[in-house]
Amino acid sequence: MKGIILFGHGARNPEYVAPFRRIRARVEAMQPGVPVEIGFLELTQPPLEASIEALVARGVSEIRIVPIFFAPGRHVLKDLPQLLANAMDRFPGTEFEVAECVGEVDAVIAAMAAHAVAAA
Amino acid sequence: MKGIILFGHGARNPEYVAPFRRIRARVEAMQPGVPVEIGFLELTQPPLEASIEALVARGVSEIRIVPIFFAPGRHVLKDLPQLLANAMDRFPGTEFEVAECVGEVDAVIAAMAAHAVAAA
Numbered sequence: 001m002k003g004i005i006l007f008g009h010g011a012r013n014p015e016y017v018a019p020f021r022r023i024r025a026r027v028e029a030m031q032p033g034v035p036v037e038i039g040f041l042e043l044t045q046p047p048l049e050a051s052i053e054a055l056v057a058r059g060v061s062e063i064r065i066v067p068i069f070f071a072p073g074r075h076v077l078k079d080l081p082q083l084l085a086n087a088m089d090r091f092p093g094t095e096f097e098v099a100e101c102v103g104e105v106d107a108v109i110a111a112m113a114a115h116a117v118a119a120a
Numbered sequence: 121m122k123g124i125i126l127f128g129h130g131a132r133n134p135e136y137v138a139p140f141r142r143i144r145a146r147v148e149a150m151q152p153g154v155p156v157e158i159g160f161l162e163l164t165q166p167p168l169e170a171s172i173e174a175l176v177a178r179g180v181s182e183i184r185i186v187p188i189f190f191a192p193g194r195h196v197l198k199d200l201p202q203l204l205a206n207a208m209d210r211f212p213g214t215e216f217e218v219a220e221c222v223g224e225v226d227a228v229i230a231a232m233a234a235h236a237v238a239a240a
Contacts, residue, residue, distance in 0.1 A: 004236055011193035019191050019223040026233035036236075066236040068223075070188060071139050073131035102232045103139040111227040113146030115219065116124055116156075116186040 003035040003060035005051050008068045009075060010040035017044055020068065035060055041075055041083075048080075052087045052094075062095045070103030123155040123180035125171050128188040129195060130160035137164055140188060155180055161195055161203075168200075172207045172214075182215045190223030 004027060006020055020038045027036045035058050039051030046054075048065075055063055065084070067076045076098075084096050102108050124147060126140050140158045147156045155178050159171030166174075168185075175183055185204070187196045196218075204216050222228050 006236060008190065011191065013191070013193040013197070016191040016193050019221075019229060022229045023233050023236065026230060027236045030233065030237045064236075066232075068190060068232065070128065071131065071133070071136045073133040073136050077133070099235065101139075102235055105231065105235045107231040107234060108228060109139060109142045110146060111225065111231040112186075112188065112222045113143050113150065114227060115222055115225045116126060116143065116147045116184075117150045 001035075001058075001060050002062045002064065003037070003055040003058070005048065005055065005063060005065050006036065006038045006068050007048055007065050007080065008038065008040050008044065010042045010044035012043055023068070041079055048083050049087065052091070056091050056094055061093060062097070064097050064099055066099045067101045069101040072101050072104070076101060121155075121178075121180050122182045122184065123157070123175040123178070125168065125175065125183060125185050126156065126158045126188050127168055127185050127200065128158065128160050128164070130162045130164035132163055143188070161199055168203050169207065172211070176211050176214055181213060182217070184217050184219055186219045187221045189221040192221050192224070196221060 006023055008020055024036045024038055035055055037051035037054055039046055039048035052063060069076050088096065126143055128140055144156045144158055155175055157171035157174055159166055159168035161168065172183060189196050208216065
């Protein structure tokens with residue numbers, strides 16, 4: 001079974017999680033039955049490790065990590081691979097794949113540009 | 121004259137600026153003649169202050185700041201207003217308006233969700 005994790009940086013503000021919940025709700029509506037978790041690098045709960053654990057516990061064997069980042073920086077290029085290396089050791093039967101950062105995707109760029117124009 | 125600033129966090133990786141340039145190119149294509157600058161809180165050049173200065177020097181008197189953030193956290197709720205308070209002191213003839221964070225906008229949420237689904 002496949003599963004998706006929306007991977008974010010995390011922040012002190014508890015309302016930071018709101019957009020992640022909105023993305024998850026949309027993904028669940030588009031793909032009923034595909035488990036979707038949210039996991040963070042720091043500050044916001046749950047940590048990525050806990051999200052991976054939750055998906056594996058639900059029988060997921062292929063996990064796609066979607067970085068909710070504007071661009072691949074240190075967190076996506078260094079921290080994320082380290083977390084996934086640990087997860088691969090812990091769950092040798094699970095496959096992991098990392099998608100493009102959302103900020104690299106044409107449709108997301110277009111939607112952000114439209115918002116900038118609408119705001120002006 | 122109106123102008124737009126795409127306001128981002130900044131990162132060590134020099135490629136971090138790429139999506140911001142793509143958003144700017146789209147906005148310029150949608151609204152030719154409206155000056156668009158990119159400005160960062162830290163690490164990436166130019167700082168927000170320099171972008172404001174550049175727009176004012178081009179004759180812009182109404183600046184819309186579009187936070188390229190997923191959610192309003194400390195940087196958008198505390199750091200940005202402080203930077204703008206300083207800018208208002210420096211440029212008393214300039215009006216500033218802050219748009220919603222891109223991550224709060226329905227169309228952006230939808231595009232991110234579509235990417236998560238496409239990735240899976």
